[in-house]
Amino acid sequence: MSAYDVSIVSIIGINVILAVSLNLISGFCGQISLGHGAFFGAGAYAAALTMVGSGSVALAIVAALVTGSVLGIIVGFASLRVRTDFLAVTTIGVNFLFVGFVRKQSWLGGEMGISGIPATGLGAAGNMTMILLFAVATIALSFYVGRSWMGFAFRAVGEDEGAAATLGINAGAYKLAAFGIGTALAGVAGGLYAFFTQFITPDAFDFIFSVMLMAMVVIGGIGSTWGVVVAAVGLTLLPEAIRFVNDYRLLVFGGLLVLVIRLAPGGLATLMQNLFLRARRS
């Protein structure tokens, strides 16, 4: 594999973790979050500082996970108080707050970010392998949660909190759990990103990036783990493969998003399912 391939595969792995973890919050539990980039960033900064301070990869991953999930649970508390559409706006605010805060903090490197993050010692290929292992673990966790009673309760909470309560389901606890798990994974992705680039700036975690992640979830099929994985891989590769897409990235993603919502609200997952059913019938 060329250095270029290794870096592309690494980014794909990170995006898969981010999209699948966002799908846990927004797809499984129905809590629309447009600020996933903030938790990704929180994890990246936590891991970067830990690496600079101690050089321990394991410690950096734990720091990234804990920071992402603590921030996520705090934002999750907001989801207990506001309706779904307001939550979307709240999370956008959180993302802007995060970037705005980090930019002004000299201990976080301000606008310049943190550079010279110590290497993991695994090399580029080693980092890529670690990222892929985490991505596979995230996918496995997502499938497991979907099959468990937790996923079952998530779906109920996402559809109708009041009705869920009449079945003894404490919607608030489940929403916090979804945010806690989803943002912990986003934090880990941030840590892996810091290992991969060894250099982070606030811009990498802005609102536009959060919207790209939501586009992956929606285009893949909100709630479908496989659909989201396929969309995350595809939408990461597309700008690399087609120069036009790279130049007009926002335009293409925005256009795709509108098309999917208009023509196939179930995303790729439902599209494939329908094709499969049609093929079997004929």
Added chain:
Amino acid sequence: MSAALALDDVAIRFGGVQAVDGVSFTVDQGDFVGLIGPNGAGKTTLIRIIAGLLRPDRGRVRLSDIDVTADATAARVRQGLALTHQIVRPFRAMTVLDNVVLGAGYRHTSNPFRAMMHVARRRENERAAHILGRVGLSGTEGKLAGSLPLGQMKRLELARALAVDPRVILLDEPLAGLNRTEASKQVETIGEVHVQGITVVLVEHNLEEVMRVCRRLIVLNNGQVIGDGEPRQVMADPVVHDAYVGGGMVNHAEG
């Protein structure tokens, strides 16, 4: 007999309206109580207080002698209360079976961590299928709940309530929107539920059916209890009669 449900001096005020004004009553385990009253009497408000959707300004709510006044709906359900909504609220994107399975597995969903540790559903599937049979929904298991006609959705609502093993079941207008045949079938099912030892509190406009099945009537008017006792005696009371006629409600045309 112990009290399955007890209200003690419950009151709530909305702006200038005293919606519920010092309501106290006790429902014995195994009783079948009809809660009636003209429109605006405070029935729905009282139901919402019992269900934990509203906090009263004063007074206590007890389930099996446990004070649940400060508890949210989910916690009350775990204390043995089940409820159906006046306007049906199935999980439309789930199958009929899954709607009931989720209730039948309430022990697994007491908290997210516990729920995460459990995957198997076979026992709950069997129990849910059994409950669906009891309410006359056998054969609809695999359909999406959102695709059912209203009559069947009302039954599904009842099935979900039964799935959480309630001691007390609170039915908010389970007959509303049903035609005569559907309504009498639904009443029959509720009667069977009661025979199995579940305490039933029924809020209903369809007075004909209420008089037929309830063993006790509690009549609300202007947020207060104005009648309580054996249905025929209560309805013969001039105070109750006046409230109804004065409230402009025509008994049989409703529901």
